Amino acid sequence: MVTGKSVVFKDKGLPYLLLAPEVTLTAVFFIVPAVQALIMAFYREDAFGFSRTFIGFGNFERVLNDAQYVQSIWTTLAFSVAVAVITMVLALFFASLANNIGKKAIYYQTIIISPYAVAPLVAGVMWFFLMSPAVGVVAYALRLLGITWNHAIVPWQAFMLVVAASSWQRIAYNFLFYLAGMQMIPDSLLESAAIDGSGPVSRFWRITFPLLSPTTFFLAIVNTIYVFFYTFPVIHTLTEGGPNNSTATMVYRIYRDGFRSLDYGGSSAQSVILMAFVMVFVLIQFRYVERRVYY
Amino acid sequence: MISDSTPTRVFRHVFLVIGCLIVIVPIYFVFVASSIPLPAIFQRPMPLLPGSEIIQNYYQAIFHGGRGLGGARAIGAGVMLQNSFIMAGGITVAKIIVSLLSTFAIVFFRFPGRSILFWIIFMTLMLPVEVRIVPTYGLVSDLGMLNSYVGLILPLAVSATATFLFKQYFMTIPDQLVEAAKIDGAGPMRFFSYILVPMSRTPIAALVVIQFVYGWNQYLWPLLITTERRFYTLMIGLGRMLNAGDAQADWHIIMAITILSMIPTMLLVLGMQKTFVKGLTEADK
Numbered sequence: 001m002v003t004g005k006s007v008v009f010k011d012k013g014l015p016y017l018l019l020a021p022e023v024t025l026t027a028v029f030f031i032v033p034a035v036q037a038l039i040m041a042f043y044r045e046d047a048f049g050f051s052r053t054f055i056g057f058g059n060f061e062r063v064l065n066d067a068q069y070v071q072s073i074w075t076t077l078a079f080s081v082a083v084a085v086i087t088m089v090l091a092l093f094f095a096s097l098a099n100n101i102g103k104k105a106i107y108y109q110t111i112i113i114s115p116y117a118v119a120p121l122v123a124g125v126m127w128f129f130l131m132s133p134a135v136g137v138v139a140y141a142l143r144l145l146g147i148t149w150n151h152a153i154v155p156w157q158a159f160m161l162v163v164a165a166s167s168w169q170r171i172a173y174n175f176l177f178y179l180a181g182m183q184m185i186p187d188s189l190l191e192s193a194a195i196d197g198s199g200p201v202s203r204f205w206r207i208t209f210p211l212l213s214p215t216t217f218f219l220a221i222v223n224t225i226y227v228f229f230y231t232f233p234v235i236h237t238l239t240e241g242g243p244n245n246s247t248a249t250m251v252y253r254i255y256r257d258g259f260r261s262l263d264y265g266g267s268s269a270q271s272v273i274l275m276a277f278v279m280v281f282v283l284i285q286f287r288y289v290e291r292r293v294y295y
Numbered sequence: 296m297i298s299d300s301t302p303t304r305v306f307r308h309v310f311l312v313i314g315c316l317i318v319i320v321p322i323y324f325v326f327v328a329s330s331i332p333l334p335a336i337f338q339r340p341m342p343l344l345p346g347s348e349i350i351q352n353y354y355q356a357i358f359h360g361g362r363g364l365g366g367a368r369a370i371g372a373g374v375m376l377q378n379s380f381i382m383a384g385g386i387t388v389a390k391i392i393v394s395l396l397s398t399f400a401i402v403f404f405r406f407p408g409r410s411i412l413f414w415i416i417f418m419t420l421m422l423p424v425e426v427r428i429v430p431t432y433g434l435v436s437d438l439g440m441l442n443s444y445v446g447l448i449l450p451l452a453v454s455a456t457a458t459f460l461f462k463q464y465f466m467t468i469p470d471q472l473v474e475a476a477k478i479d480g481a482g483p484m485r486f487f488s489y490i491l492v493p494m495s496r497t498p499i500a501a502l503v504v505i506q507f508v509y510g511w512n513q514y515l516w517p518l519l520i521t522t523e524r525r526f527y528t529l530m531i532g533l534g535r536m537l538n539a540g541d542a543q544a545d546w547h548i549i550m551a552i553t554i555l556s557m558i559p560t561m562l563l564v565l566g567m568q569k570t571f572v573k574g575l576t577e578a579d580k
Contacts, residue, residue: 036430
């Protein structure tokens with residue numbers, strides 16, 4: 001049941017009228033296409049759309065038996081774990097440093113959150129430039145250290161390029177949530193621990209970090225969903241899924257199979273699999289949100 | 296507040312400065328590259344201080360653009376900036392208006408189907424454009440909305456985030472206000488436009504930032520539906536210029552456009568920092 005006000009207006013038609021734009025847009029652009037994707041996943045369609053044949057779970061079988069597709073699921077999950085861990089550790093570190101320094105914190109906050117305003121693609125272009133074997137400053141510095149960097153050839157380097165671009169951009173968001181979480185912790189708790197002689201590091205591990213666990217959990221889920229969808233611009237423009245499929249994520253495969261190879265059935269089956277993944281994450285988040293309310 | 300020992304204070308500031316450098320240094324290099332001639336970028340190492348070509352490079356970026364695939368010129372950043380503004384602005388305005396109206400109905404009225412309609416709206420959260428991309432593209436194409444601003448905006452104009460933020464905010468509005476409005480004989484729409492909307496300035500401002508950045512950053516959707524250069528947004532234009540390959544790309548122009556595409560969203564986020572931070576950390580929880 002959805003909560004509402006106890007004092008309400010009375011009108012029979014008006015609420016439906018107010019809801020009409022949102023419901024219409026949702027139905028036309030969200031629900032109908034999602035249902036169509038669901039239906040298309042069970043048909044084989046020729047590339048010109050002249051005929052289609054019901055093939056049951058045929059598309060799913062074909063897709064899941066494709067070793068490259070299964071690899072793309074693992075690649076997507078690996079990206080999620082790498083980006084979530086890197087951004088959360090760094091954001092937590094910077095937020096805990098900024099939390100107890102008074103008014104100056106706002107200057108640091110202003111700079112650290114500014115990548116929030118930088119588009120994922122733009123962050124990708126920036127890191128691609130810095131690490132380009134032909135012109136990149138970072139690639140040049142790495143060469144001086146004896147590391148040859150070429151993300152066009154070496155799979156793990158292409159993977160790391162995408163991780164670097166996403167993480168650089170994403171620390172901002174995590175930092176904001178950790179800082180907001182820390183500001184909710186009552187000073188009295190930390191003060192009494194300080195009086196008992198515990199230093200800043202032990203206060204962090206014994207009080208701050210455990211009390212932040214709802215934030216940590218929330219960020220883990222949100223970062224995962226973020227990586228699922230927002231690594232696409234970087235991958236599409238800069239690595240094209242390669243080299244050797246090392247950066248082909250699930251969303252990239254949906255795009256490539258649907259719009260390049262015109263395999264609508266396969267692409268739709270992949271969409272349904274992706275939808276299932278997202279739904280699991282959203283449901284986990286939901287359960288947690290509900291539990292939080294009863295604290 | 297607990298006062299730190301001096302070493303702890305120094306530790307905090309040293310590492311926060313390092314954190315800031317991680318953010319600033321890459322942007323600085325991009326800026327330097329946008330201010331020097333192309334051959335200078337290919338020097339090893341590239342110059343570390345801004346050069347003298349800044350006006351020429353930005354002029355060329357805004358009015359002519361860089362080389363794209365096969366030497367074909369992309370379009371100038373001026374047009375792309377305009378398209379990005381129209382798309383991001385359109386998405387922002389549409390999302391806020393649509394969500395304000397629907398959330399008003401959900402919170403301030405009782406009517407059959409209220410719960411179901413709310414859950415239908417909520418489902419959109421689970422269906423980002425990527426998971427329904429092929430049929431949505433087919434639909435928009437059938438409606439004749441390829442290469443149009445309406446096609447860029449409408450399919451992205453519904454937002455579960457906005458609905459949630461407004462709902463949370465509306466629930467904090469005291470019942471007495473509604474009662475007072477009713478006693479004074481104000482109808483629901485009068486209450487909406489004279490009391491509710493003006494009171495909701497804070498969540499509206501936060502959503503302006505969140506949704507504008509969302510619209511500005513969109514990539515997959517404009518990639519599919521804009522095939523004519525005059526509808527390219529900054530993200531699409533940048534992508535097309537990079538397809539030339541990194542040894543032949545017009546790096547000085549691409550870097551100028553990279554800087555140009557950061558400026559509007561950065562001004563918005565930093566200019567409205569306080570409202571935005573408050574709105575964001577409350578909206579997503």
